[in-house]
Amino acid sequence: MKPAAFDYLVPQTVAGAVDALAAGAQVLAGGQSLLLEMHLQRAHPALVADINRVPGLDTLTVVDGTLTVGALVRHKTFESPGAVPGPLGDLFARAVGYIAHPPIRARGTMTGNLAWAHPASEWCALAVALDAVVELRSTRGTREIPAEDYFLGPFQTARDPDELLTAVRYPLLAPDTGVAFTEHRRTGFSFAQVAVGAALTVREGVITGARIGLANCADRPLRAHNAERTLIGSEPSQPVFTAAGEAAAERDAAPVPEPYADVDYRRHVVAVLVARTLREAAPV
Amino acid sequence: MRITLTVNDAAYPLEVEPRRVLADALRDDCGLTGTHLGCEQGVCGACTVLVDGEAVRSCLMLAVQCDGVPIRTVEGLTGPDGQPHPLQRAFSAERGLQCGFCTPGFLMLAAGALDHDLSENEVADLVRSNLCRCTGYEPIRRAITRAAHAHQNGQDGRHRSV
Numbered sequence: 001m002k003p004a005a006f007d008y009l010v011p012q013t014v015a016g017a018v019d020a021l022a023a024g025a026q027v028l029a030g031g032q033s034l035l036l037e038m039h040l041q042r043a044h045p046a047l048v049a050d051i052n053r054v055p056g057l058d059t060l061t062v063v064d065g066t067l068t069v070g071a072l073v074r075h076k077t078f079e080s081p082g083a084v085p086g087p088l089g090d091l092f093a094r095a096v097g098y099i100a101h102p103p104i105r106a107r108g109t110m111t112g113n114l115a116w117a118h119p120a121s122e123w124c125a126l127a128v129a130l131d132a133v134v135e136l137r138s139t140r141g142t143r144e145i146p147a148e149d150y151f152l153g154p155f156q157t158a159r160d161p162d163e164l165l166t167a168v169r170y171p172l173l174a175p176d177t178g179v180a181f182t183e184h185r186r187t188g189f190s191f192a193q194v195a196v197g198a199a200l201t202v203r204e205g206v207i208t209g210a211r212i213g214l215a216n217c218a219d220r221p222l223r224a225h226n227a228e229r230t231l232i233g234s235e236p237s238q239p240v241f242t243a244a245g246e247a248a249a250e251r252d253a254a255p256v257p258e259p260y261a262d263v264d265y266r267r268h269v270v271a272v273l274v275a276r277t278l279r280e281a282a283p284v
Numbered sequence: 285m286r287i288t289l290t291v292n293d294a295a296y297p298l299e300v301e302p303r304r305v306l307a308d309a310l311r312d313d314c315g316l317t318g319t320h321l322g323c324e325q326g327v328c329g330a331c332t333v334l335v336d337g338e339a340v341r342s343c344l345m346l347a348v349q350c351d352g353v354p355i356r357t358v359e360g361l362t363g364p365d366g367q368p369h370p371l372q373r374a375f376s377a378e379r380g381l382q383c384g385f386c387t388p389g390f391l392m393l394a395a396g397a398l399d400h401d402l403s404e405n406e407v408a409d410l411v412r413s414n415l416c417r418c419t420g421y422e423p424i425r426r427a428i429t430r431a432a433h434a435h436q437n438g439q440d441g442r443h444r445s446v
Contacts, residue, residue: 001324008285008302008348028349032326035305035344039324048302050349101413103393104326106338107345188412189327 003038009049014057014137014166020049021162022139027051029071030108032100033116057166060084067170071112075105087199088130088172091179095122095197098183114150115165117157119256120191120216122183124151128223129197129213132170136163144169151220177201177209180280182273186260192216193261194269196248196277200236207231212244212277217253217270224252227274236282238275245275287351291316292360300347307331309347310357318358318388322415329414332389332396333357339396358388361395371395371431380427382418389414394428402432 009025011017021027026045028034029052037043051057051071058072060083067084077083081093099105099113099122113123114134126132127147134150136143136159147168150158159165173179183195192215201209210231212224227248234240249271255263289296289309296314307324310316310333322328324343331342334356361369371391374380381387390411397410411425 002308003303003305005301005303008346028346031346031349032341032344035346036325038303039305039343050346052349097409102397102410103329103332103339103341103413104344106396107340 001039001041003035004041004044006045007047009047010053011049011051012053012055014054014164017049017051017054018137018139018162018164020047021164023047024161025049027115027164029112029115030074032104032108033112033118051164062172065172067172069110069168069170071109071164071166073110075099075108075110076102078110079105084172086172086175087177087179088170091126091173091181091197091199094179094181095126095195098122098181098185098192098195101188111165111168114147114168115157115159117151117155117220118191119154119218119220120195121221122181122192122195122197122215124221125195125213125215126181126197127168127170127213128221129199129211130170130173132168134159134165135167135169136160137166138163142166147221148223153219156220173199174201174209176203178281180277182277182280183215184269184273193258194266194273196270196273198274198277198281200231200278200281202236202282205235207234207236207240210244210278212248212252212274214248214253214270214274217248217255217266219254219256222252222254224248224274226251231278236278238279241275241278241282242271244278245271245273248274285348287348289314289347289350289355290352291355291357293354298347302346302348304347305343306333306335306345306347306350306355307342310342310355313347316357316359320385320388322385327415328386328389329393330386330389332392332414334392334396337396339393356392356395358391361391369395370434371398371427374427374431374434375424378423378427378430380419380424386414386416386418390416390424390428394431397428398432398435401436402428404429407432 025047078092195215210228249267255266320330322330
């Protein structure tokens with residue numbers, strides 16, 4: 001099928017883009033999900049605002065330990081672990097390889113993933129695990145929402161239709177943080193059945209910080225708070241990681257059944273993957 | 285909308301609807317039917333072309349987005365002397381195609397990556413991007429690796445065999 005007819009605007013500034021949204025426009029950034037939805041006639045916007053020519057949205061900046069990712073930063077940017085300082089760059093580089101494939105990564109954007117809010121999105125799971133903050137701009141002003149409050153369900157967020165997701169901010173990870181990302185899927189082309197990102201801080205032999213993000217383990221991206229609590233104060237070991245995996249599977253995850261993965265199966269995968277990810281992340 | 289597509293260094297002034305995807309504009313408006321359309325969902329990769337040097341799905345970009353941006357299609361791989369591109373020679377040498385439907389997409393996918401130093405893993409990751417229902421991928425992987433080695437060793441002159 002082909003996209004239905006629409007009017008097309010190319011704003012040259014953020015203010016212009018925000019005005020277009022106030023007039024009911026749908027934002028086109030990377031377009032790798034939007035155009036697919038339009039092909040399938042599941043999305044038929046009357047007005048599309050292509051923000052690809054707005055200067056300044058394609059930048060990554062680090063100020064006072066906070067990374068800001070602009071709305072036009074492509075997935076591909078994160079393939080190099082040096083694109084973002086410290087372990088955060090390493091974690092992003094490990095995760096990005098699971099996102100679609102190179103031609104999609106050349107166009108799609110991290111911020112677009114957060115706007116689209118697919119429950120299996122790797123970036124969305126990391127955003128909630130890493131205490132990211134989403135910056136939303138409209139003609140009414142600018143507001144910031146913590147990622148954990150931002151995701152409300154499958155493809156549902158706290159963003160109002162007239163708000164432009166201009167940037168996402170992440171606190172950088174401390175240099176002694178260990179990171180890992182693992183994913184389970186049916187084929188190389190499939191979405192994640194379960195994906196897990198983790199950041200662990202071990203000081204003097206004891207886990208002092210833990211962040212675990214889960215993708216496709218509920219109707220929205222999750223931070224595995226219960227699993228994290230079982231880790232703090234423990235010495236990193238296989239039994240500790242296994243217990244954390246079981247906590248994530250039983251108490252954090254709320255899997256939705258899918259044709260190739262029922263709830264029991266997915267809980268089992270969560271337990272295995274969380275333990276495996278933590279083992280990889282544990283700095284030794 | 286009036287736009288000008290710059291494809292393989294030639295200008296194509298076009299009048300297109302905003303909803304026209306780049307792949308359709310290339311095939312139907314520019315007459316460049318080397319770019320194939322399979323799934324029209326970004327999955328199969330038969331429509332892969334270079335936009336500003338980057339391999340992208342031309343079914344997931346609008347033609348109007350590409351106004352004034354350099355585009356390269358499979359028709360632009362052959363040199364001005366009519367000699368096949370080293371990638372095309374490598375695909376031939378390694379039997380990297382059978383029916384040929386996916387081949388333009390694979391060639392442009394590889395063309396976009398040839399200037400980087402491609403590791404074995406990167407070639408494997410690259411080959412995973414597109415669908416081929418004939419070869420089983422291994423000959424395609426070998427062909428891209430062969431062309432990449434020749435490229436890195438500076439042996440991909442158009443008149444030398446790869």
